Amino acid sequence: MEGLKTALESRQVVVAALAAAAVATAGVAYLTWRTSRRQYVPVGHVSKIYVHPVKSCRGLEVGEAEVTKQGLRLEGVMDRHLLVLDEKDHFVTARTEPSMILITPRCVGNGQVRLEAPGMDPLNLPKPSTDGRVINVTIWDIEGEAVDCGPEAANWLEKYFGKPGFKLVMSAPGLKKRCPVNHTRYKGIATDKDKVGFQEYVAMHLMTESSLDDLNSRLTKPVAMRVFRPNVVVSGSDPLQEDGWQHVRIGKAEFRKMHPCNRCLITTVNPETGVKEGQEPLSTLRSYRLPEDETQKRLFGQAPLLGLMCGVEQEGSIHIGDIVYACV
Numbered sequence: 001m002e003g004l005k006t007a008l009e010s011r012q013v014v015v016a017a018l019a020a021a022a023v024a025t026a027g028v029a030y031l032t033w034r035t036s037r038r039q040y041v042p043v044g045h046v047s048k049i050y051v052h053p054v055k056s057c058r059g060l061e062v063g064e065a066e067v068t069k070q071g072l073r074l075e076g077v078m079d080r081h082l083l084v085l086d087e088k089d090h091f092v093t094a095r096t097e098p099s100m101i102l103i104t105p106r107c108v109g110n111g112q113v114r115l116e117a118p119g120m121d122p123l124n125l126p127k128p129s130t131d132g133r134v135i136n137v138t139i140w141d142i143e144g145e146a147v148d149c150g151p152e153a154a155n156w157l158e159k160y161f162g163k164p165g166f167k168l169v170m171s172a173p174g175l176k177k178r179c180p181v182n183h184t185r186y187k188g189i190a191t192d193k194d195k196v197g198f199q200e201y202v203a204m205h206l207m208t209e210s211s212l213d214d215l216n217s218r219l220t221k222p223v224a225m226r227v228f229r230p231n232v233v234v235s236g237s238d239p240l241q242e243d244g245w246q247h248v249r250i251g252k253a254e255f256r257k258m259h260p261c262n263r264c265l266i267t268t269v270n271p272e273t274g275v276k277e278g279q280e281p282l283s284t285l286r287s288y289r290l291p292e293d294e295t296q297k298r299l300f301g302q303a304p305l306l307g308l309m310c311g312v313e314q315e316g317s318i319h320i321g322d323i324v325y326a327c328v
């Protein structure tokens with residue numbers, strides 16, 4: 001009897017211990033779930049995906065792409081990891097060379113890019129590598145390294161622009177990336193992990209169809225989505241609803257909003273003709289989207305705001321039609 005009682009008691013102790021352990025495990029799991037699971041709600045679908053292999057050149061509208069910490073990747077080609085420089089190694093964009101918006105980069109496999117442009121023979125660029133002259137490139141006060149793509153690419157650009165002094169550079173794996181962590185606008189917002197090639201500041205740029213429709217309803221001549229050069233476009237949300245999204249999830253990929261996107265003169269270049277056509281849509285945007293609070297005024301001045309600039313928290317592939325979740 002004595003032995004049986006002890007056995008029963010010890011069994012009860014084991015059961016109690018197991019129960020306690022189960023409660024503790026569930027508690028920890030719940031806390032982990034609460035902190036890691038954001039309260040996401042569906043807000044729409046992915047309607048467009050754009051990859052821009054060369055900064056300020058034509059974007060490729062694609063059906064799917066991989067989200068990486070350093071931006072979108074398409075067939076091994078990264079978003080905005082190729083860049084045009086002038087003779088002083090300053091970066092060149094469609095602000096000063098609007099015709100560059102007609103240069104179309106094609107992905108030809110193995111991470112290689114071919115450039116096509118009106119009146120030009122196509123040019124196959126070298127594979128991403130660190131072979132070649134390394135140049136320090138500064139865009140908006142943020143420095144990174146680039147490697148010169150060589151004389152053939154330089155000659156091609158000079159022929160297209162009809163003047164000397166241009167070269168093409170790339171941000172290959174192994175080179176120092178640009179990190180906005182110490183930039184006035186991104187201090188306390190970006191981290192050491194937010195590293196990019198030649199994107200303005202951060203890896204992802206998100207827009208919504210409804211906010212573009214809303215803008216177009218105020219314009220006499222509607223503009224196309226590609227004018228804004230986003231990476232991901234969401235359909236189905238309310239106009240300007242994205243202002244309140246703090247995190248966005250698409251499939252496994254997760255983005256963190258850092259800032260609204262301050263719009264610049266590039267939006268005034270017609271992406272189909274490569275010609276600057278007056279002040280629209282910028283001046284209409286200014287009529288209802290100027291920075292409002294003091295912080296935004298200090299950071300963005302008189303630049304109107306539309307769309308979101310996001311960092312990447314989780315990588316993953318995204319496809320047209322994927323459900324987009326956001327948490328506010």
Ligand SMILES: *[C@@H]1O[C@H](CO)[C@@H](O)[C@H](O)[C@H]1NC(C)=O
Binds near residue numbers: 134135136
């Ligand atoms: C690039 O900048 C780093 C410091 O940021 C400097 O040490 C290096 O010499 C520079 N390289 C060139 C080629 O100017």
Ligand SMILES: *[C@@H]1O[C@H](CO)[C@@H](O)[C@H](O)[C@H]1NC(C)=O
Binds near residue numbers: 181182
């Ligand atoms: C940012 O500033 C800190 C402190 O000066 C410095 O240690 C760090 O290297 C800087 N990071 C970048 C990416 O410039």
